[in-house]
Amino acid sequence: MPEQAELYDVTIIGGGPAGMYAAFYSGMRDMKTKLIEAREELGGRMLIYPEKMIWDVGGFAPIVCEQLIVQLDKQARLFDPTLVFGQQITGLERQPDGTYVLVAATGERHWTRTIILALGRGILKMAKLEIEGAERYEVSNLHYTVQELEPFRGKRVLISGGGNSAVDWANELEPIAASVTVVHRRDRFGGHEKNILRMKSSSAAVLTPYALTHLHSDNGETIGKVTISHVETGETDQLDVDAVIINHGLKSDFTGITEWGLNMDEWNVFAGGKLDTNIPGIFAAGDFVHYASKVNLIAGAFTDAVLAVNSAKLHMDPEAPRAAYVSSHNERFKERNRALGVVE
Missing domain, CATH: 3.50.50.60 (FAD/NAD(P)-binding domain)
Structure with missing residues (x-):
């Protein structure tokens, strides 16, 4: 690995609901996080129908899709992850130490310990x-x-x-x-x-x-x-x-990712109950993943993201807690609560 390369704990590929929530939750787990999105903005497939009413997300009944994107975007940035836009990841290189290099179609390279695939339906074409x-x-x-x-x-x-x-x-x-x-x-x-x-x-x-x-x-x-x-x-x-x-x-394009050796079909990668794929250190969330109890809702994508991040954390550190503490007891929120005037 070149000396100047920056190694991330987790790199999330895809900026839809699953990818955005994974970026937020990995911050709760104090992970050094990067999110790579092929478009120039977050939102994923939701960008196709910005005026659609979304009825099935907890706490919002209903909410205009465009407004939900704004809220998820704001939440995703809370712990200052590195956001990379306009890069479509195609290549994967496993390093001798078990880390990975992700290669974009334009040649950029990204070093990471773990990967979460939140690709949705890929690069969609009507x-x-x-x-x-x-x-x-x-x-x-x-x-x-x-x-x-x-x-x-x-x-x-x-x-x-x-x-x-x-x-x-x-x-x-x-x-x-x-x-x-x-x-x-x-x-x-x-x-x-x-x-x-x-x-x-x-x-x-x-x-x-x-x-x-x-x-x-x-x-x-x-x-x-x-x-x-x-x-x-x-x-x-x-x-x-x-x-x-x-x-x-829709026609989907997952580009070179279909050549990584993942267990997948035309639309989905198959994962276990911990959202783990058949390649160690690579996990999946959202529409891209299929497993036995899969829920095909935006709310389900949030759960996928949590499970994938927890699995990525444990992959790096098997002694780590199995999940993040709830926000009322999470150290990462204490300073932010004080800034909001919350008495603890």
């Missing part, structure tokens, strides 16, 4: 609409995400897809749009049951099993009509639209 010429409408009224609700006010909106985001967008847009039509090629929808029931109970038109097959434009610049086709009978229908939103899934 699956594009497979209709010839569709890309020309991406600058007008063909959308792959909903960043703001207001542009859709009073519009006739068609949503193609049946994933969690499609259901959420339908529910968020239904109160403000002139009409919302959801087209899905299967009868079953993804997402939480309560949200699906809400969508089906609203004024939104839910058409299954149908697929979006043609886009029509009078001016060559915006979509004015669409053709949908029944998947089983081939029967077609035309609908007038002002905006089309596509939710045909």
